[in-house]
Amino acid sequence: GVPSARHQPQMAMNRHTKPLLMVVATFHFMTSVSANVLTPVVPLSLKPAGRTPPVRMSAKILPVAYTGASVALLWRATQAAGRADVAALAAVSALAIVDLAPTSNAQLASAKRANSVAEPTTIAKKWKALVLLKIAGQLSGLLWIVGATGATGVLRGASGVLAANIAFWACGGADARHDASGLHEPLPARGAKVLAVVDVLVFALALTASLLPVGSIRRDMFTKYFAMGVIAGVFENVQNLVLGLLGRSPKQVTGEEDELSKTPRT
Numbered sequence: 001g002v003p004s005a006r007h008q009p010q011m012a013m014n015r016h017t018k019p020l021l022m023v024v025a026t027f028h029f030m031t032s033v034s035a036n037v038l039t040p041v042v043p044l045s046l047k048p049a050g051r052t053p054p055v056r057m058s059a060k061i062l063p064v065a066y067t068g069a070s071v072a073l074l075w076r077a078t079q080a081a082g083r084a085d086v087a088a089l090a091a092v093s094a095l096a097i098v099d100l101a102p103t104s105n106a107q108l109a110s111a112k113r114a115n116s117v118a119e120p121t122t123i124a125k126k127w128k129a130l131v132l133l134k135i136a137g138q139l140s141g142l143l144w145i146v147g148a149t150g151a152t153g154v155l156r157g158a159s160g161v162l163a164a165n166i167a168f169w170a171c172g173g174a175d176a177r178h179d180a181s182g183l184h185e186p187l188p189a190r191g192a193k194v195l196a197v198v199d200v201l202v203f204a205l206a207l208t209a210s211l212l213p214v215g216s217i218r219r220d221m222f223t224k225y226f227a228m229g230v231i232a233g234v235f236e237n238v239q240n241l242v243l244g245l246l247g248r249s250p251k252q253v254t255g256e257e258d259e260l261s262k263t264p265r266t
Contacts, residue, residue, distance in 0.1 A: 062108065062135070066101035069142035070094075076146070076154075084220040085151045087227035088206075092145060092158055094234045100138055100161075102237075106180065107131045113182025123184055127176040130168055137164025155210035155223065158230075162203035169196040202229040 141160030174192030
């Protein structure tokens, strides 16, 4: 029979959201396939003296946690009613699997290596503490979104994820940064400032949207801007993902390495 008027808006929504959800699902597949490809290989000559740190546990737990949250958000996106809400959920889902998961996994492994020596330095301890703080904040924000009963809760949870990143920068994450081998390698001030400003702007969009009346044009506008900001950050990591599948690095393609490419986005 002919669909009733009550079902027609939902059918139209499905036609508009299927392409977006298919893109995010593709991200899930690509990151799962490339999990081993993107794992950094540290030459023996660069590893710090001392025992080899047990980084395998974090390499298993964190991807499962972030992927589980990402899948739950993607499912919620299929159930959302408004286009802005669908865009926000799908964007954060992609962010969790493409950006947050590999970045946090690499940083935690780095922190463990930096603290694996008999007497770790003060800056190494600070690096580990900041990484753990950021991961706890991000996962708390993602769980808030998964358990939220409305669109406002989704935006507040997203604000929490960005707030964890902002706290990481504000507490000295750039200066305390260690590389994949566990050696102290601060992020240049210019690169850190750019990443921090982006996080603050996206955070402001999510928080502002959560404070506006539900269903208002301004709320939908800010929610869409938030989703666009998140997706822009996700696409920055897609290049690295594709190059990792091809066994190449951005440095091999461009012939140079800028300040921002020295560390994953947080």
